Amino acid sequence: MYLLSAAFWSVIRIFIAYFVSLLFGIVYGVLAAMNPRRERWMIPLLDVLQSVPILGFFPIAVSILVFLFRGQRIGLELAAIFLIFTSQVWNIAFGVYETVKTFPRDIAEMALSFGMNSNFLVKRIYVPALIPTIIYNSGVSLAVGWYFLMASEIITLGNVEIRLPGLGTAMMGYVAQGNLAGMLITVGTIVFINWCTQWFLFRPLIEWSDLFKFGAVGSAPEEPGIVAFLRNNIRWEKISQHLDRILSWGETLRKHQKILSSLRYVLYAALLGLFAYFLYWLLKPPYSPRLVEIPENLIATTFRVIVAVGLSILLSFPFVIKAIRASNTVKNIYTLAATMGSVPAVIFYPLIVRSVGREYMGVAAVLLLLTGSLWYTLFNMLKGALMIPSTIIEMANNFGVRGFLYYRTILIPAMLPSLITGTITAWGGAWNASMVAEEVNFGKEIFSIHGIGSLLLSATAQPKELLWVVLAMTLWIVFINTFFWKRWYNHAAEKYNFSE
């Protein structure tokens, strides 16, 4: 009974966060992709938000929300939902952006030539065309959501610990008691819930989403019951009308350019002032002596993250090859991966650390990072494998391109863009996991290894030190992203693009 209500609360949290992510991700992705001026700032921002370990910001967000709601439960719930949301949304937003960006040219020209305005285009063409991407990315998002759920239900504020009812709290309780049966049942519940979502919701949806793919052939897939239900029971016409009204409201607002731009300047000025004050506060001596430890710890964590990401890529390959060989197995691999990915490895972590002991905690940490990154490479690479035009695979078969040559000349180049996207997101995931991997608190005893995550945890008591650490980490990650990943990605996107 206790587990049932815990499961109920956890599911509610995850799905609320997921729906908000869905809405936000679609709006963000579409807005960014449709206007180069917006794109210039929205995509770098997205990159930063996606790759920065959100868990590092959690203490800050919690304090703000708890302050706003004066410590009522709703504030804590919102904080938890917010944390889950931040783990789910970027993946969806990025997928949406990419899909709109790589939209088939002839369809876009068709829309333009028949005089479709941008509202019409978004509502009638972009949004339906996004369905496959959204459904596909939802698998990752939900899995990642469970991962973060565990971290979000137990909230530490100063020296008070608040527990929200849910599976994460339940699990921690059992771990503390050393109740193995309880742990197993909790994990079983999580797996069962995910298996149900995958099997009854996403499997039929994935099949159905084939209808929305450009260039698909063969008979049209059947409409799943849930889609028919949603279509008949929600008054889309009304929603669409409301949407139009909001959009036209935005248009009228835009007509008042002057007011808007002066408002914008006020906003800029306020932000700038705030930022200046913040800098002043941050740079004002005295400095904590621990700041000099930042570089060394950053490098230690970076090293572990690289190992984990490398392993993720290697481990994903067999699945991808299997998926290409027999494309009918993709759905099974997908369901399996989504279910497995939802098992929150974080909760086993204390047990593992305890059993391997202090000396090998580094290895255990890499393992934990792996569970935070593997799903990203796997899902993205599976998606990339599916997108390889079948004509190219047929061509390779016809000409007997096989073995090493096949991987080197066909498979890897063809998958490179999605491989890179997977690597980048996995990189973000591994960083995130680092926030919990480097220190385990067993009550009396604390196991910890060098790294930015453990440094961050030890700094939570001092806001200024905390901010320094978070900032240094953010800048470091952004630096690597812009000077390494971005370049690689652009290069690959240019060189290996199948769509002309």
Next chain:
Amino acid sequence: MALLELKEITKAYIEKGKYFSVIDEIDLVVKEGELVVIVGPSGSGKSTVVRIAAGLVSPTKGQVFYKGQPLPGPNPNASIVFQNFALIPWLTVQENIELVLEARGIPPRQRIRTALKYIDLVGLDSFEDAYPRELSGGMKQRVGFARALAVEPEILFMDEPFSSLDVLTAADLREEFLKLWTSGKLSIRSVVMVTHNIEEAILMSDRIVVLSARPSKVVGEIEVSLPRPRDTHSKEFESILDHLYALIVSSHISK
């Protein structure tokens, strides 16, 4: 009278930091009642000319005039038939056509009526509820035609409309289109078509415009005033074929 006029149109793209002209000062006049065919080597910019003429892409230099007025954006009196059909996969045949009517602001009742009328006209009745993926290439292009005609444009652009189809299907569809075009049942006053197929060009056109390789210029024009339906084995046809062939070859050599 000229319905459409392209004046000294140049289009350049930036590639690796350098400007590359795709088309170079092209002049083209499409008179009312005329079917103009553009031929030229692959990559010479035929599709680009069509995009510019329809107002989808703005030229780097030069101007497009429609009925004597400069064209500021997508031409609302034009529609396009695409080589790869450009159908929306999640909409049925009828919905695909209704979609563009809806975009033009036509009320629901009339949308259905018009859509059904043009589905009939292109010989797709009983396929209203099929999805594009369930249709053969030829049928898909019929939908493409029905959609382009349904908005009742004054000028129709066709970018290699038959080149994704097998020879027989293409011949069939071509003939049907010519029948509709000569019958005067359509709202269309002029047609601009791009093709790779020289025979097809002579079969259909009133006038053929030959482009050179990139950066392309107009290397010559041929009037085709044979009576329709045309016979590919007739003497006149063959002499035009030779002439056109020579023109295309010379355009390659002069490069």
